[in-house]
Amino acid sequence: MRGEYVNILDEKGRLMIPPKFRAELGQAHLVLIRSFSNCLWLFAEEEYEKFADTITHDAASMLDIKTINVNRRLVAACQDVDLDKAGRICIPQNFRKYAMMEPKAQCTIVGNRTYIELWSSEHYNAVMDDVDKTLEEDASVLGAYLRNKS
Numbered sequence: 001m002r003g004e005y006v007n008i009l010d011e012k013g014r015l016m017i018p019p020k021f022r023a024e025l026g027q028a029h030l031v032l033i034r035s036f037s038n039c040l041w042l043f044a045e046e047e048y049e050k051f052a053d054t055i056t057h058d059a060a061s062m063l064d065i066k067t068i069n070v071n072r073r074l075v076a077a078c079q080d081v082d083l084d085k086a087g088r089i090c091i092p093q094n095f096r097k098y099a100m101m102e103p104k105a106q107c108t109i110v111g112n113r114t115y116i117e118l119w120s121s122e123h124y125n126a127v128m129d130d131v132d133k134t135l136e137e138d139a140s141v142l143g144a145y146l147r148n149k150s
Contacts (some may be wrong), residue, residue, distance in 0.1 A: 001111030
């Protein structure tokens with residue numbers, strides 16, 4: 001999944017998922033989680049299970065408080081959602097509050113390969129403005145890391 005789209009969150013907390021993403025998701029059951037930077041992530045259930053397995057891959061992870069906290073936020077506190085006939089998902093109030101999504105406001109929907117990011121457009125634009133300020137440096141650091149990893 002890739003691309004960036006803007007839709008309006010309706011007064012009932014429903015957000016239309018772009019047709020391109022709906023086609024890629026097919027009839028999959030969907031899982032919504034709170035992510036970083038006041039963003040929400042939307043997964044097809046199969047992709048979510050792969051993601052969750054990487055966090056809780058063994059019993060030892062249950063003994064590490066940092067892993068437990070990440071698991072609580074990203075795995076345990078997820079919400080099952082489905083597309084309605086109009087191609088919308090209903091975002092629960094506590095998730096909308098976390099993501100600063102207000103009714104009748106623009107939301108940015110970003111495809112990130114195996115999942116979809118859902119943002120308040122106002123917040124997304126502010127975060128991306130900050131990202132743009134350090135993008136060259138960040139890309140250089142990543143490039144050096146990848147070269148050393150080979």
